[in-house]
Amino acid sequence: MTTSNRAAPKTPPVSAPGTAIAVVGLRKSFGDHHVLGGVDLTVPVGTVYALLGPNGAGKTTMVNILSTLLTADAGEVRVAGHDVRRAPGQVRSAIGVTGQFSAIDMFLTGRENLRLMADLSHLDRRGAARDVAALLERFDLVEAADRRALTWSGGMRRRLDLAMTLITRPRVIFLDEPTTGLDPRSRREVWDVVREQVADGVTVLLTTQYLEEADALADRVGVLDAGTLAAEGTPGELKALVPGDGTNLDDVFLALTGHAASAVDPADPTGAVAPADGIAPTDLTEKETTAR
Amino acid sequence: MMPTYVVRDSMTMLRRNLRHLSRYPSLAVMLIAIPVVFLLLFVYVFGGTLGAGLPVHGGGTRADYLTYLVPGIWIMTVSSVANGTAVAVAIDQTGGMFARFRTMDISRVSVLAGHVLGAVIRTVLALAVMIVVAVLLGFRSDAGLPGWLGAAGLVLLLAFSFTWLTVAMGLAAGSIETASNTPLVLMVLPIVSSGFVPTEQMPVGLRQFAEHQPFTPIIETLRSLTSGAPVASEGWFAVGWCVVIGAVGYLWSRRQLGRVPTR
Ligand SMILES: Nc1ncnc2c1ncn2[C@@H]1O[C@H](COP(=O)(O)OP(=O)(O)OP(=O)(O)O)[C@@H](O)[C@H]1O
Ligand SMILES: [Mg+2]
Numbered sequence: 001m002t003t004s005n006r007a008a009p010k011t012p013p014v015s016a017p018g019t020a021i022a023v024v025g026l027r028k029s030f031g032d033h034h035v036l037g038g039v040d041l042t043v044p045v046g047t048v049y050a051l052l053g054p055n056g057a058g059k060t061t062m063v064n065i066l067s068t069l070l071t072a073d074a075g076e077v078r079v080a081g082h083d084v085r086r087a088p089g090q091v092r093s094a095i096g097v098t099g100q101f102s103a104i105d106m107f108l109t110g111r112e113n114l115r116l117m118a119d120l121s122h123l124d125r126r127g128a129a130r131d132v133a134a135l136l137e138r139f140d141l142v143e144a145a146d147r148r149a150l151t152w153s154g155g156m157r158r159r160l161d162l163a164m165t166l167i168t169r170p171r172v173i174f175l176d177e178p179t180t181g182l183d184p185r186s187r188r189e190v191w192d193v194v195r196e197q198v199a200d201g202v203t204v205l206l207t208t209q210y211l212e213e214a215d216a217l218a219d220r221v222g223v224l225d226a227g228t229l230a231a232e233g234t235p236g237e238l239k240a241l242v243p244g245d246g247t248n249l250d251d252v253f254l255a256l257t258g259h260a261a262s263a264v265d266p267a268d269p270t271g272a273v274a275p276a277d278g279i280a281p282t283d284l285t286e287k288e289t290t291a292r
Numbered sequence: 293m294m295p296t297y298v299v300r301d302s303m304t305m306l307r308r309n310l311r312h313l314s315r316y317p318s319l320a321v322m323l324i325a326i327p328v329v330f331l332l333l334f335v336y337v338f339g340g341t342l343g344a345g346l347p348v349h350g351g352g353t354r355a356d357y358l359t360y361l362v363p364g365i366w367i368m369t370v371s372s373v374a375n376g377t378a379v380a381v382a383i384d385q386t387g388g389m390f391a392r393f394r395t396m397d398i399s400r401v402s403v404l405a406g407h408v409l410g411a412v413i414r415t416v417l418a419l420a421v422m423i424v425v426a427v428l429l430g431f432r433s434d435a436g437l438p439g440w441l442g443a444a445g446l447v448l449l450l451a452f453s454f455t456w457l458t459v460a461m462g463l464a465a466g467s468i469e470t471a472s473n474t475p476l477v478l479m480v481l482p483i484v485s486s487g488f489v490p491t492e493q494m495p496v497g498l499r500q501f502a503e504h505q506p507f508t509p510i511i512e513t514l515r516s517l518t519s520g521a522p523v524a525s526e527g528w529f530a531v532g533w534c535v536v537i538g539a540v541g542y543l544w545s546r547r548q549l550g551r552v553p554t555r
Pocket of ligand 1: 030033035053054055056057058059060061062100
C-alpha cells in the first residue's frame, strides 16, 4: 500500500505518547489450565515486536486478548492508547488483525473480500476502489482477483487475508504466524510489507515460530515459553545472553528454555522437529540477513 | 459506535448475504424442494387415505387433505430455510469471519444482521413458491384479506423467531455437520403436531405431546386464518410461542457470538 492515501491516525494515543501497546501483569487461564502467567511488554509506535514461541506457548491467546477477542483474567492492556476492556470500540477502530488461520469469505472473490472490509471500515467509494486495486497489485493477486477465494491456494488466501487487514488502514497490526505455510518468495514479500508498514509509522506485533523471522524483522523479541516471557530484548541482546560466537537465536532459545523453539511436539519437548510446512528456517537465514 | 453506522454496516452484511444466495442458488433451491416433496408425497401418496380420516361429515377427499396440510407445510418451509441459516452461520463462525468482524469496530447487531435479514428474505421467497405450488395442486381459500394478512404476519413472526434460534444453533455448533443436524428437530416437530393428521387420532402419550408443543397452536391459528374461521385462544399461544422462541434464540445468539472458535 502506498503512503499517499493513508489517512491520519484514527485514534491518537491518549496516554503514554509513543507507546502503541502496553501490557502489564497479563494473566489468562482456561479452567485450571494456566496459559499466560503474568506477561509484561511495551511496544513503541512504529516498531516491530516479535513474540517467539513453540506450539502452545500462548501466542494466539496473547493476540486474541490484545485484539479484544478474549478478556484477560488479570492485568492491564492498552492498545493505541485505549484500554482493551474499557474501550474495545476505540481499540478496534485502530487495529488490524490477521489471525493464525485465514479468515476470508470463500464464496466471494478476492476483490469482493477487500471491498467488504473497505465498506465495513467506512472508506469512501472512490478511495476504496483505488486501495483495492493497489493491494491486489501489491500482493500479486490481480489475475485471481475475480475468482472465488474457494478456488485459491493456501498461500494466496494468506496474502488476501493480510491485504484485508491492511485495507482498513490500521495503526497497530497483529499478525499471528503470518508466514507459516508460505513459500520462501511469499514469505519475503510479507516481510517487505511489514517493513513498509513500519516505515509509515504503523506498529506491528507478530508471532512466529521462526527465529530468523524475528531476527530479520523485529526491533524487540519476546521469547514466550509456557505462558511467561523467558527473555526479552533486541535480537542482538538475546544473542549476547549466550556465550560463544556464531550464536544464533536457536541457541538462545535452547539456553533459556531448555528446549528448541521450532515446532516442538508438546508431547516430546526435548525433540526438535522440522517445521510443519517443510521449510527449513536455516535455508532462509543466510539469504535474508545478507540481503538486509 | 454511531447509530448511522449500525444501519450502514447491517446493509453491507445483508448485501454480502444476498450475494452468497445469488452465487449459490442450489442450496436455497434444495431447501425449498424438501417441503415441496413433502407436500406432493403427502397429498398424492397418503392424501386419499388421510383425507378419508379427516373429521368432516362422511369423510374427506384428497382435496380436503390438501387444504388441511398446507399450513403445516408452510411451517416446514420456515424450518427448512432456518436450517440453511444455521449452516451459513456455522461457516462464518468456524471459518473465522465472525472473529474477524469482532476485531473491527462493528456493532454485534450488524454482524448478525446479514444472516437474520437474509433469512427472512429467503423465507418470504420460499413461502411464495409454496403458495404457488399449493394453488397449482388445487388449494383454495375462503379467507378474506384480513385473514391472509394475519397468516402472513404470523408466519413472518415465526420465521424471525426461528432465524434467531438457528443463528444461535449455528454459532454453538462448532462444526458445519452439527449445524446442519441440530435444526432437523424443527423439521420433524411439525410432523408430530396437528400439521399432518388431527391429534385426536394419535396414541395417548404422543397426543398429549402433540397438543402442547408450540407448532400445534401455530398451525391451528394459520388454519383458521386461511379458511376464514374465527381464531380462538390458540392465537395467543401461537404468538406467545413465537415470541418466547425468538427471545431465547436472540439471547443465546448474543452469548455465543462472544466465543472465539478454537481450531
Ligand atoms: N479456548 C480454549 N480453551 C481451552 N484451552 C485453550 C483455549 N485456547 C487455547 N487453549 C490452550 O492454551 C494454550 C496456548 O494456546 P495458544 O493457541 O495461545 O498457543 P500458541 O502459542 O498460539 O500455539 P501454536 O503455535 O500452536 O499456534 C494451549 O495449551 C491451548 O490448548
Ligand atoms: Mg497460535
